[in-house]
Amino acid sequence: MPKAYAYTHNGGPETEAFIERDRPEPGPGQLLVAVRAAGVNPVDWKLRNGFRRPGAPETPLPAVFGSEIAGEVVALGPDVTGFAVGDAVFGNPVGGGYAEYALLPASIAAHKPEALSFADAATLPVAAATAYDGLRQLALPTGSTLLITGVGGGVGVAAAQIARAFGLRVVGTASEGKKDFVEALGALHVPSAGGALADRVRAAAPGGTVDAVFDLVGGEVLAEVAELVEDRTKLITAADPPAALKLGGSPVQRARTAEVLDEVAKLVLSGALRPHVTATFPLQRAADALRTVEDGHARGKVVIEVGR
Structure with a gap:
């Protein structure tokens, strides 16, 4: 039977296990995909810990990890148009993606360009698409200065590159060990450790000011850098929505559209966006892949590759 990596109840890594399950059957508007690659994201372990998105229903257990995949269509559900068996696709699965097979809503799935690898495509539906959506939301004019907190992670790496492609100057906070990596993205590095973060950002930013903040850390970091922007419509977060709303x-x-996935794929093909897949693991080492992200050791993106 096909295998998948899941958590059996909410808690820590001790709740994780491989499970065997029947091959899913695609329902109306769904694609059944043979997974070739699955992106690993912080939200994966956060959901295992009990985090629930506002308004989201309780997740049935065991729950398969993973919210972005790339693979090949092996079956079509009723009412699916625009796709055929054998198509290479990528998107956000329903029911998890650390698996040999996964279901993908056809309405938000994108065709994978031939020149885009499965591993790179699997990094785009969460990290790169979140970065793209956030930058479109900020709608900054060319030449503006953007601060990205936590720039060394998956979303931050994509956001820095896309921002540069949009003609923005980027200042990014990250650990001292990621300085060279951050600067290679075209961003000005500000060490994240230590006090007076806002002052260090002012010292690094051109002209001593930033025009917007794209937060990927939350908590005290978000609260401190919020003071850097007077127009709070230019303060957004992918890490701590309740704190951002209070500020x-x-x-x-x-x-969450196929059009956004098409756009970020074009950025990759143009060379403006490098997915920066820095570590890959086979499905049987899904636990190691998740620990790499959960322990904060990842630079860029971690991908699980499913052998065929």
Whole structure:
């Protein structure tokens, strides 16, 4: 039977296990995809810990990890148009993606360009699409300065590159060990450790000011850097929506469309966006892949590759 990596109840890594399940049957408007690659994201372990998105129903257990995949269509559900068996696709699965097979809503799935690898495509539906949506939401004019907190992670790496492609100057906070990596993205690095973060950002930013903040850390970091922008419509977060709302900012407004996936894929093919897949693991080492992200050791993106 096909295998998948899941958590059996809410808690820590001890709740994780491989499970065997029947091959899913695609329902109306769904694609059944043979997974070739699955992106690993912080939200994966956060959901295991008990985090629930506002308004989201309780997740049936065991729950398969993973919210972005790339693979090949092996079956079509009723009422699906625009796709055929054998098509290479990528998108956000329903029911998890750390698996040999996954279901993908056809309405928000995108065709994978031939020149885009499965591993790179699997990094786009969450990290790159979140970055793209956030930057479109900020709608900054060319030449503006953007601060990205936590720029060394998956969303931050994509956001820095897309911002540069949009003609923005980027200042990014990250650990001292990621300085060279951050600067390679075309961003000005500000060490994240230590006090007076806002002052260090002012010292690094051109002219001593930033025009917007794209937060990927939340908590005290978000609260401190919020003071850098007077117009709180230019304060957004993908990490801590409740805190951003209290500060007058807002969460990233996700479009979740195939059109956005097409756009970020074009950015990759043009060379403006490098997915920066820095570690890959086979499905049987899904636990190691997740630990790499959960322990904060990842630079860029971690991908699980499913052998065929």
